[in-house]
Amino acid sequence: xxxxxxxxxxxxxxxxxxxxxxxxxxxxxxxxxxxxxxxxxxxxxxxxxxxxxxxxxxxxxxxxxxxxxxxxxxxxxxxxxxxxxxxxxxxxxxxxxxxxxxxxxxxxxxxxxxxxxxxxxxxxxxxxxxxxxxxxxxxxxxxxxxxxxxxxxxxxxxxxxxxxxxxxxxxxxxxxxxxxxxxxxxxxxxxxxxxxxxxxxxxxxxxxxxx
Amino acid sequence: xxxxxxxxxxxxxxxxxxxxxxxxxxxxxxxxxxxxxxxxxxxxxxxxxxxxxxxxxxxxxxxxxxxxxxxxxxxxxxxxxxxxxxxxxxxxxxxxxxxxxxxxxxxxxxxxxxxxxxxxxxxxxxxxxxxxxxxxxxxxxxxxxxxxxxxxxxxxxxxxxxxxxxxxxxxxxxxxxxxxxxxxxxxxxxxxxxxxxxxxxxxxxxxxxxx
Numbered sequence: 529x530x531x532x533x534x535x536x537x538x539x540x541x542x543x544x545x546x547x548x549x550x551x552x553x554x555x556x557x558x559x560x561x562x563x564x565x566x567x568x569x570x571x572x573x574x575x576x577x578x579x580x581x582x583x584x585x586x587x588x589x590x591x592x593x594x595x596x597x598x599x600x601x602x603x604x605x606x607x608x609x610x611x612x613x614x615x616x617x618x619x620x621x622x623x624x625x626x627x628x629x630x631x632x633x634x635x636x637x638x639x640x641x642x643x644x645x646x647x648x649x650x651x652x653x654x655x656x657x658x659x660x661x662x663x664x665x666x667x668x669x670x671x672x673x674x675x676x677x678x679x680x681x682x683x684x685x686x687x688x689x690x691x692x693x694x695x696x697x698x699x700x701x702x703x704x705x706x707x708x709x710x711x712x713x714x715x716x717x718x719x720x721x722x723x724x725x726x727x728x729x730x731x732x733x734x735x736x737x738x739x
Numbered sequence: 740x741x742x743x744x745x746x747x748x749x750x751x752x753x754x755x756x757x758x759x760x761x762x763x764x765x766x767x768x769x770x771x772x773x774x775x776x777x778x779x780x781x782x783x784x785x786x787x788x789x790x791x792x793x794x795x796x797x798x799x800x801x802x803x804x805x806x807x808x809x810x811x812x813x814x815x816x817x818x819x820x821x822x823x824x825x826x827x828x829x830x831x832x833x834x835x836x837x838x839x840x841x842x843x844x845x846x847x848x849x850x851x852x853x854x855x856x857x858x859x860x861x862x863x864x865x866x867x868x869x870x871x872x873x874x875x876x877x878x879x880x881x882x883x884x885x886x887x888x889x890x891x892x893x894x895x896x897x898x899x900x901x902x903x904x905x906x907x908x909x910x911x912x913x914x915x916x917x918x919x920x921x922x923x924x925x926x927x928x929x930x931x932x933x934x935x936x937x938x939x940x941x942x943x944x945x946x947x948x949x950x
Contacts, residue, residue, distance in 0.1 A: 531770050531890075533770060533774060533886050533889060533890075534770060534773050534774065534777065537774065537777040537778075537882070538777065540779075542779060559742050559744060559745060561943070561947060562745050563744060563745065563748065564946070564947075565940050565941070565943060565946055566745065566748040566749065566938070566940060567748075567881070568751075568753060568884065568896070570898055572939055572940075574940070574941050574946065576946075577945075577946060577947070577948065578946055578947050578948075579947075579948050579949075579950055580947060580948070580949045580950065581950050582949055582950065583950055586950060622941075622945075623939070623941075626939055626940075626941065626942075627939045630937050630938075630939045631936060631937050631939065659870050659873070662870070662874055663873055663874060663877045663920075664877075666874045666875075666877035666878050666880075666881065667877050667878075667880055667881040667884065667896075668881065669877075669878055669881060670778070670877065670878040670879065670880060670881015670882045670884075670885070671748070671881045671884075671885050673779065673878065673881075673882075674881070674882050674885050674886070675744050675885070678744060679742075679744075685779070685878075687781055698950065709874075725842060726841050726842050727777070727841075728783055728834070728837055728838045728841045728842070729776050729777060729783075729785070729837075730776070730785050730833075730834075730837065731837075732772070732776060734788075734833075735775065735776055735785065735787075735788060735789055736772060736775075736788070736789050736790075736791060737788065737789075737790050737791070738790075738791045738793055739790055739791065739792050739793065739794055739797060739909065
């Protein structure tokens, strides 16, 4: 007997061709948004933003800058994961204020916590911060991919695009954001031959070692 | 009504204190290993390895190099995610051979696929490759965290440790591996006060923007 987590992960595949007539309904998509929101991140800082790209003309422009990959325009939904470029004391302050509010604490009592978070960030160079933030965003991507599969919704993570062009099309620099990875979400086309291929994974021996 | 994916993600938290008397049973842990194995990765290359650290003395040494964080020794299981430092044509060749074997294809027919994968890797500098590999590993971390929650198993992802010391204790350089992030897995102690705190997350308005 296989646990449903595993059968769902076996069912999913990187969908190359979507059925553009099938839309993910609003309630299901709301679950996926909540998954992204609930995703844990280092220090709870959530140093990213999720752009939900609905505008068909913008989707077309993005597709042109992504090797013409059809999921960008044909999938029901497109989420662009962006890094927050302002990983600084302001981001920390907003998190600390939120913590005080959520947990009904006095903000004065969180000063040493705030100091600790700022010290942690100050120990990183700008590029280190971006790589750290990117890794946090990929936890969210992992949650999204798994959750979609569990809702029997298809998706594909897209890394192969012209990041600078995406940033320009969407005016991300002015928003202090940087495009990281996209995820197209919807339903597979019966014509997508990839769904019929056996999944390829390294052997347990190659992937694991007990010490 | 909340979907169980969301209630499980709300149930989980970064467990700071584990009940060391409670062990994750072998069958459940096998599910988590299979989740890690099924995790998708860019080009399917799985440029990482998972070390299952069982040896209590080694766990103690690791704890000493990780701000003495107790989950490292007290949790039932400890998985160390490591980057494969040999992201090269050999890694590609092993993937292509595996693909041919899994899908019962002739390896000669996968030559252009192999060339494409090698070109993609050759376009990256060494550091870019490592950051790319790290992001792939964090998809696996996302799957692991979510799957553990769905099995009502607790965990905490640990990034705050002396990576060089970990690499030395485990002799990772000789294995062409580099420590990335650890995940301690087990069951929460009733004494862990963090489980009773309200989860803090940025608002939907802050995290999402529709375009």
